[in-house]
Amino acid sequence: MFGFSRKPKRNPSQRYLSLIEQYREMHSRGSSEDQTETFTGYMILHYIDALKRVCDVLMPQTILDYGSGKGRAYNDPDALELEDGSKIDLQSYLRLSSVTYYDPGFEPYSGRPSGKFDGVVCSDVLEHCPEEDIDWILGEIFGYAREFVFVTIAGYPAVKHLPNGENAHITLKPLEWWNDKLNAALEMHPGLRFYALYDAERTPGTAQSLIRAKNV
Numbered sequence: 001m002f003g004f005s006r007k008p009k010r011n012p013s014q015r016y017l018s019l020i021e022q023y024r025e026m027h028s029r030g031s032s033e034d035q036t037e038t039f040t041g042y043m044i045l046h047y048i049d050a051l052k053r054v055c056d057v058l059m060p061q062t063i064l065d066y067g068s069g070k071g072r073a074y075n076d077p078d079a080l081e082l083e084d085g086s087k088i089d090l091q092s093y094l095r096l097s098s099v100t101y102y103d104p105g106f107e108p109y110s111g112r113p114s115g116k117f118d119g120v121v122c123s124d125v126l127e128h129c130p131e132e133d134i135d136w137i138l139g140e141i142f143g144y145a146r147e148f149v150f151v152t153i154a155g156y157p158a159v160k161h162l163p164n165g166e167n168a169h170i171t172l173k174p175l176e177w178w179n180d181k182l183n184a185a186l187e188m189h190p191g192l193r194f195y196a197l198y199d200a201e202r203t204p205g206t207a208q209s210l211i212r213a214k215n216v
Contacts, residue, residue: 012133012136013130013132013133015130015132015133016129016130016132016133019105019128019129019130019162019170020104020105022105022162022163022164023039023104023105023106023128024105024106024107025163026038026039026105026160026162026163027039027069027070027105027106027107038069038160039069039070039103039105039106040069040070040072041065041068041069041070041071041072041073041074042072042073042076042079043069043123043124044065044073044090044121044123044124044152045073045079045080045090046152047123047152047197048080048090048093050150050195050197051094051121051150052093052094054119054148054150054195055094055095055096055119058118058119058147058148058193059095060094060096060117060118060119060147060148061096061097061098061118062096062097062098062099062100062117062118062119063094063096063098063099063100063117063118063119063120063121064099064100064101064102064113064117064119064120064121064144064145065099065100065101065102065120065121065122065123066102066120066121066122066125066140066141066144067102067103067122067123067124067125067128068101068102068103068106068109069103069106070103070106071099071101071103071109073089073090074089074090074091074096074099075089075090075091076089076090077089079093080093100113100117113144116144116145116146117144117145117146118145118146118147118148119145119146119147119148119149119150120141120142120144120145120148120149120150121150121151122141122149122150122151122152123150123151123152124152124154125151126138126151126153126171126178127153127154127155127158127169127170127171127172128168128169128170128171129170129171130170130171131170131171131173134171134181135181135184135185138181138182138184138185139185139188141185142185142186142188142189142192142194143189145189145192147192147193148192148193148194148195149192149193149194149195150194150195150196151182151194151195151196151197152196152197152198152199153178153196153197153198153199154169154172154198154199155172155173155174155175155198155199155200156169156172156199156200156201157169157172175198175200178196178198179196182194182196
């Protein structure tokens, strides 16, 4: 089923390895469009209502943000503004005891996590990965979860481009394709739940379609 993996005899594709190096460059130098800081980790806030509903029901204590970028929303005290005007960081808002960050393109968080986590969040990541690596990446994401996986996927070209000139969203597939991939990953990890949001348009948070919530 999986063409590539992290196993010694089936390494990630060369394209994947090349992309990691490009993302490391973008993290250090900014995007080619305007040299502004990239992948700060605030994109997850576009999907906060859906993630909050999941966390309120399942009450996870530990979260792995897979492909976290710099992960700043979790510890930024001004990340979210509540109805009363007060502000709060994402970790506190979701009532999490701990957040673990993993992003192979950002050196401080590039070490692979160990163990399992109540939930795994993967937002604005999968469309950045090569199609030939999607199966093993999803297998890894699901393998880290004890209870659930929460993913968001974009189906449109990115604003940002890679240092080689390629659009950052390199795997653009219809909702049904991603649904099949997620279900295949779930088959390998029975007992988990997944929640997936798919953005068909460029405006995050306005064109979301719930793909499926399995085993609820």
